[in-house]
Amino acid sequence: MEDDNLDVKTFYEYLLNELDIGIHAVNEDGKTIIYNQKMMEIESMDKHEVLNKSPLEVFAFKDNQSSTLMDALRGTPRRNITQTYFNSRGKEITTINDTVPIIHNGKIKGAVEIVKDITKLKRTIEKTDLERKTKFTFDRMLGRSPAFLAVVQEARRASRTSSSVLLIGETGTGKEVFAKSIHNESARAAKPFISQNCAAIPESLMESTLFGTAKGAFTGAIDKPGLFEEANGGTLLLDEINSLSPHLQAKLLRVIQERTVRRVGGSQEKEIDVRLIATMNEDPIEAITHNRMRKDLYYRLSVVTLFLPPLRERTEDIELLTQGFIEKYNTLFNMEVTGVDEHVKEYFLHHDWPGNVRELEHIIEGAMNLVEEDIIQLSHLPGRITKRHAPQMPKQTPLKKKIDEAEQIYIKQLLQENGGNISKTARMLGLSRQSLQYRLKKYNI
Structure with missing residues (x-):
């Protein structure tokens, strides 16, 4: 048995x-x-x-x-x-x-x-320490393309002063990262850095958010400092500033010029020392033309104007950025992904990146939620993206790009005819000197 x-x-x-x-x-x-x-x-x-x-x-x-x-x-x-x-x-x-x-x-x-x-515990502790110590600086930025390096160099120079800065770039190009880096490498680094998206708050609340409130200004109002007072000595970033109403733009201009702020419902003026950095995701001249931006406020903000290149114009940086995001999410997710395969690399180089660097980061994050091995493959990318990977007919050049190219050629031609005289060229173009200077900088002429 x-x-x-x-x-x-x-x-x-x-x-x-x-x-x-x-x-x-x-x-x-x-x-x-x-x-x-x-x-x-x-x-x-x-x-x-x-x-x-x-x-x-x-x-x-x-x-x-x-x-x-x-x-x-x-x-x-x-x-x-x-x-x-x-x-x-x-x-x-x-x-x-x-x-x-x-x-x-x-x-x-x-x-x-x-x-x-x-x-995993060790990695979590290391990640927490890294987040606590990490500060946005130009040295931490990933990029080697000439367009990117040029704007980094200009931003570094801007960090030496307290002049207003206007950052212009498409959504997702890293405007807030540049603003934080300017602050962190300036003499104001030890002081507050406060950021506010002007499109995220209703008009009725934006004024009190910016300038604060005095007790009794309206029912339930208390003495409360606004963002300008909270940022005193430091830097205030106003994102999408062109979304502010003309009324608030006028009040903002007064605060910048007089370096004092008065709370809503209050009578006392308080001196402030704030460096203002503003961002826009559209051509400021178009915003002025369509009354989304006061001309006088634009001139006051654009003491230093930085144009952040879209990702499609800095394809040399895609590989660096991709690896940087993989390392970031390896730490966050306790993973060991080593890179992307050749098909993904090819796709990334030919994608037009409407969402710019932010879109690339979101794609990497999403892929790392699906990857099973140590390499990201095309099958790990979103379906809405990979459907566009198949060979297509050559794209037609967009109308706006054609117009910009024609404008650039014409400005260069007139400048050459006028011996580089900006004022004379501006008069011939029917533009103000400031508008022409904006275009010269935009087209890197």
Whole structure:
């Protein structure tokens, strides 16, 4: 009759593999004899890669560390020791180990290590420290294209003064990143940096948000500082400033010129020292023409004007940005994605990027939620994107681009005829000198 009873060895093996801690044991020759299921999960190794081998054959240790398991085999027990090492495929592992020699009849017959995995905890702590220490600076910006490097150089120069800055660029080109970098590399870096999207707040609330309120100004009103007072000594970023009403633009202009602010319903003027940085995602001349921007406010803000190039005009930077976003989300998601395959690279180079750098980041984030291996493939990109990857007929040049090209050629021609005289050229074009200077800078003439 067949015996259904399990032997003690089988019971022990079952127990070891059910434990939620790693168990790794070596014999007196330093060869692995026990390597449980949890240990395989922690180290991303199969037991057949480790059994009957020395840990030193399979794992790599940092220069200033040794294997705690081999130390125990030499008679040195270790308790609650943190160890960082690498498996045979280069994956970094961090554990807390309790390691003891196995002594029988006064002789060391092996060693056993009890392991707790803290790899994810270590990454979380590192990510928190990184976020706490990270400051937007020009040195951290990713890009090597001439267009990008030129605007970075101009922005660096602007950080040396307290003049107003106007950042012009399409949605997603990184205007806020530039504004924070200008602030962080200026003499105001230790003071507040406050950002407000002017399109995100209703008109009825925007005035009190900017300038504050005095008690009794309206029912329920309390004494409350506005953004200008909160940013005193530092920098105030007003995003999409052209979405402000003409009334608020007029009040904003007065505050900038007089360097004082009066709370809504109040009577006292308070002196302020605030550097103003504003952003727009449209041509300011068009905004002025269509009464979305006061001309006098534009002149006051555009002491320094920076045009941020769209991603389609800086394709040399796509690979750098892609890798940068992969590293960012590797940290956030505790993943180890190494890059994108050749098909994705090709697609990225031919995509027109209407959402610019922000769109690229969102695509990488989305892909890393789907990827199973260590490489992002076309199948991991959004369907709405990949449908456009198939070969298409050559695109026709948009009308606005054609008009801009014609305008650029005509301005260059008149400038040359007038010996570079801006005032004379502006009169011939029927433009103000300021409008012509804007175009010269826009077209890099």
